[in-house]
Amino acid sequence: MKKTILVAGATGNLGNKICRELIKRDAAVITIVRTATDPEKKEILTKIGVRVIEADLTKTDEIENACKGVDCVVSALAGLGDVIIDLQKRVLDGALKAGVPRFIPSDFCTDYNYLAPGENRNFDLRRQFKVYLDSTDIKASSIFNGAFADILKYNTPILNLKDKSIGYWGEKADWTLDFTTMDNTAAFTAEVALDENSPRDLQIASFQISPNMIRADVKEATGQEFSMQQLSSLDDFAQFIKKQRGDNPAGEFELYAKWQQAQYMYSMFSTHHHQLSNLRYENLSWTTGLEYIRSFVK
Numbered sequence: 001m002k003k004t005i006l007v008a009g010a011t012g013n014l015g016n017k018i019c020r021e022l023i024k025r026d027a028a029v030i031t032i033v034r035t036a037t038d039p040e041k042k043e044i045l046t047k048i049g050v051r052v053i054e055a056d057l058t059k060t061d062e063i064e065n066a067c068k069g070v071d072c073v074v075s076a077l078a079g080l081g082d083v084i085i086d087l088q089k090r091v092l093d094g095a096l097k098a099g100v101p102r103f104i105p106s107d108f109c110t111d112y113n114y115l116a117p118g119e120n121r122n123f124d125l126r127r128q129f130k131v132y133l134d135s136t137d138i139k140a141s142s143i144f145n146g147a148f149a150d151i152l153k154y155n156t157p158i159l160n161l162k163d164k165s166i167g168y169w170g171e172k173a174d175w176t177l178d179f180t181t182m183d184n185t186a187a188f189t190a191e192v193a194l195d196e197n198s199p200r201d202l203q204i205a206s207f208q209i210s211p212n213m214i215r216a217d218v219k220e221a222t223g224q225e226f227s228m229q230q231l232s233s234l235d236d237f238a239q240f241i242k243k244q245r246g247d248n249p250a251g252e253f254e255l256y257a258k259w260q261q262a263q264y265m266y267s268m269f270s271t272h273h274h275q276l277s278n279l280r281y282e283n284l285s286w287t288t289g290l291e292y293i294r295s296f297v298k
C-alpha cells in the first residue's frame with residue numbers, strides 16, 4: 001500500500017530534495033508549513049505533488065491533525081533551540097497523538113554519539129532532542145551524513161581554492177572525513193522513511209576522504225598541485241574555538257556562527273563514521289570524492 005510521509009522543513013534545501021525522492025518512490029507526501037513561509041516555496045512543493053498544509057506550528061493539535069494517517073514523520077527543520085528542541089518536540093507530540101509509528105529527526109550531521117557533549121553547540125541541541133525522542137514509544141531513525149559535500153566548495157581551511165591549499169589539524173593528514181552530497185542524503189532519507197525495519201542510527205557517507213586524498217583527487221582532476229598545511233594541534237584548535245566563541249556572544253543566536261563552523265571541522269577531525277549503511281538500499285548510487293571534486297575544482 002502507498003505510504004504517507006510527512007516532511008517538516010520541506011521548504012528548505014534538504015527537505016525539498018527529500019520530498020522529490022519520496023515522490024519518485026511513489027509515496028504520498030504531506031508537509032506542514034508556517035503561515036510566514038514564502039508562498040513561492042509552497043508553490044514549488046505543490047507543483048511536484050506535495051500536499052502543503054499551512055498550520056500554526058505553535059499548536060500541537062494543528063500538527064496532530066496534519067499527521068493523521070501518516071506512516072513516518074521526517075524532520076528537515078533547521079535552526080537553534082527554538083526549532084531543534086521546541087518545534088521538533090511539538091511536531092513529535094503531534095505525531096504521537098496522531099499515532100504515527102515512526103520519526104526521523106533533523107540530525108543530518110556527524111554521528112555525535114561518538115563525540116563529547118559541549119564540543120559542538122548544534123550537536124548538543126540534537127542530543128537534547130534525542131533524549132526526549134528516545135523517551136517516547138515512537139520508532140526513531142537518525143541519519144548521520146557527516147558534512148554536506150558542498151562545504152568543500154566554501155574555501156574552508158580543509159580545501160581552500162583561493163590559496164590552493166589543503167589543511168589539517170594535528171597529525172591527521174591521512175584521517176578520513178565523511179562527506180555526503182545533499183542529493184545522496186535525500187535519496188537515502190527517502191528510503192529510510194519508507195523502511196519500517198530501519199535501525200535507530202544510520203551512518204552514511206558519499207565518500208570518506210583524507211586531506212592527502214583530497215590533494216590527490218585535486219591533482220587528478222586538474223593537474224594542479226595544492227599545498228598541504230598543518231594548521232595546529234587539535235587541542236590548540238579547541239582552545240582557539242573557545243576563545244572565538246567567548247569573543248563573539250552574538251554568535252549564540254546565529255545558526256552558523258564562525259566558531260560553530262570551526263566546531264564542525266573540529267568534530268570531523270575528532271570522529272568519523274565506521275559502520276556505513278550505504279549498501280542497505282541496493283538501488284542507490286553514491287557520488288565519489290573524485291566525481292565531486294571534478295564538479296567544481298577547475
Ligand SMILES: NC(=O)c1ccc[n+]([C@@H]2O[C@H](COP(=O)([O-])OP(=O)(O)OC[C@H]3O[C@@H](n4cnc5c(N)ncnc54)[C@H](OP(=O)(O)O)[C@@H]3O)[C@@H](O)[C@H]2O)c1
Binds near residue numbers: 109
Ligand atoms: N551536515 C552538514 O554539513 C549540514 C549542512 C547544512 C545543514 N545541515 C542540516 O540539514 C538539515 C536541513 O538543513 P537545510 O540547510 O536544508 O535547512 P534550510 O534550507 O535552512 O531549511 C530550513 C527549514 O526549516 C524551516 N524552519 C526554520 N525555522 C522554522 C520555524 N521557526 N518554524 C517553522 N519552520 C522553520 C524552514 O521553513 P521556512 O521556509 O518557513 O523558513 C525550512 O523549511 C538541518 O538539520 C541542518 O542543520 C547539515
